[in-house]
Amino acid sequence: MVNLASLNPQQRTAAATLKGPVLILAGAGTGKTRVITFRIAHMIDRGIAPVNILAVTFTNKAAREMQQRVSKLIPKKDRNGEKLERPTICTFHSLCLKILRVHIEKLGYKKNFVIYSESEQLGAIKKILSHMSAKGEKTDPAAILSLLSKYKNGGESAKAFAEPSVAALAQHIRKKYESALRACNAVDFDDLILLTLRLFEEHPDALQACRDKYTYVMVDEYQDTNAAQFKLVHSLSSEHRNICVVGDDDQSIYGWRGAEISNLLDMEKHFPEVKVVKLEQNYRSTTTILTAANAVIKNNTQRRGKQLWSDKGQGKRITLHTFENDEEESKHIVQQIEFMRLASQVPWEDQAILFRTNQQSRGLETALRQSNVRYHLIGGQSYFDRREIKDFLAYLKMLLNPHDDISLLRIANVPARGLSDVTMERMLSASQERDCSVYAAMRHTDVQESCLNRTKESLIEFLRFIDETRAPLSDGQSLSLKVWAEKFLTDTGYIEELQRSEKNPDIADNRVRNLKELVEKLDENGVPTTNPMERLQTFLEDMTLDSDREEDKDNKGDAVTLITMHSCKGLEFPHVYIVGMEDGLLPHSRSKVENTLDEERRLFYVAITRAMVTLTMSYCIGRKKYGQMLPCHPSPFLKELPADLVELDDGKAKKPVTEEVGQNFFAAMKRLAD
DNA sequence: TCATATTATGTTTTT
């Protein structure tokens, strides 16, 4: 029996109302996510089959966490002693992937489709732009991609395309982009959702099957869903109406990605019979932290006001440090973390450093390493931005599907094998003439004949490599993908090339190590069981969709968390350090142009409300940018904090150490010395 | 065709 007694009355109402639409609208730390977790457990307890339950979270990490918590609440077996299945708890993208893996052939894609990551999307866009005769003025591929995404997803942000000339251009680029991806049998992140919607429209039987399967739907962080995701939720639940959404308008921080707060706030419009639950007690933070957060967010005009209170007591004041530069900042924060650990026995895992941009983690990482402090960096694109990782994934994608032109072109001459840019460009136009893939074009003898003898040999050798390497993937024999990948990496001379291309041997070794680590993971989905082709596809999907997956060894053990303010949403830490509180970083300078100051403030609000016990902030007078020290000014948001809750530390006044703390500290030092 | 040298250029957040 799941015990709802540990919930407060409002929470209990929300968790116990299983039928019909429910909206939980509540501030940070009021237990929204916890309510969902209990609600799922309660449903299972009441005999609802787990397979009928769908809970959508914002990140894969959140999904895993919720799955674990639900598992702890419910028994392993049901009343008849049968093993209980698990409910579906995942992100929108994983859900759509599950659906598309079954149905995608109905939409004209082949079953072995791949998901393109951002760098591959950019590659496709760049190719298109270069073919569109470089007369265009603004051709920042990243900007185009972002616009395209907004355009595709529709909703409020797509209204900017109303003007006919803009719309025509957008439509043109979209068509080119889509046919490029389609020719590669690839989809992007947005397509996962959009294709699922198309499937539902064109194949009502598939929609009906999903509706029948997921008869109870829940969505966490609903304020950050976009128009397409909104449609998806409605398609699934407009009939049975068992839909529970959870969110906080003050924590909407993904507007730049097309998220619309109105999805949350207009819930009553779309489901008039909705039961609205408001939660007001914050179980996370001290009153000081909560008051500061409330004072900051009050400066946003367009919001639903909330009453939040906490019984955790006043707690310590917020500390605000001023540092000379970013290096000093990192050094002192690390010192502070170590002081907390040695003097107050606060383990590393109870402390987190929050920052606005991923770049900021670099300086912190070096400082942490210098002091031998273990840390855990969450998110951060850098890993998948590395050349060797991108190359390797392109190899895998090309071997999974040789008609994937974009992947093939990426690695065709890496390492150099006599197929220069010019040659590949020729192959590309040959493929366009023949209306086939580059791989298919290369196989044509007349295309081969049109090349010089040398190039022709290189082409044939490359084709031989592809076919030979692909053979073991589908010959029905069991295969270790790791061994397989190691072989082709050596045979092609890729590893050698990687080492040679880097002068600095340390960095070269690092690159090889990165690659080897990734290769190791190939067999993690079990070696002999399923067919290698499918395992390869699953591996690639996990890599693109679940890139924030934590390695077990990193997850285990005591470590400080380094995380951006965006990805910290939904998490909590006893001790939080917010660094880089400078004008231009938070709020980011770009937010002034884009008129998104409110969203920056919400971001600050999210960051503050992660803290349970203590909160430390800091800003620098100067910061290194592009190798140069540039002057900085404190963030205007700092002025919004109530002055009496903040203790300033500009480095001049050394605060006295209390006797107890001092003794603990020295005791700890002694222990270390022994 | 390939490898190295030079120069330009960059603002943020992520599934």
Next chain:
DNA sequence: CATAATATGA
């Protein structure tokens, strides 16, 4: 300070 796009020489 980095990385990526371009130019040049072998």
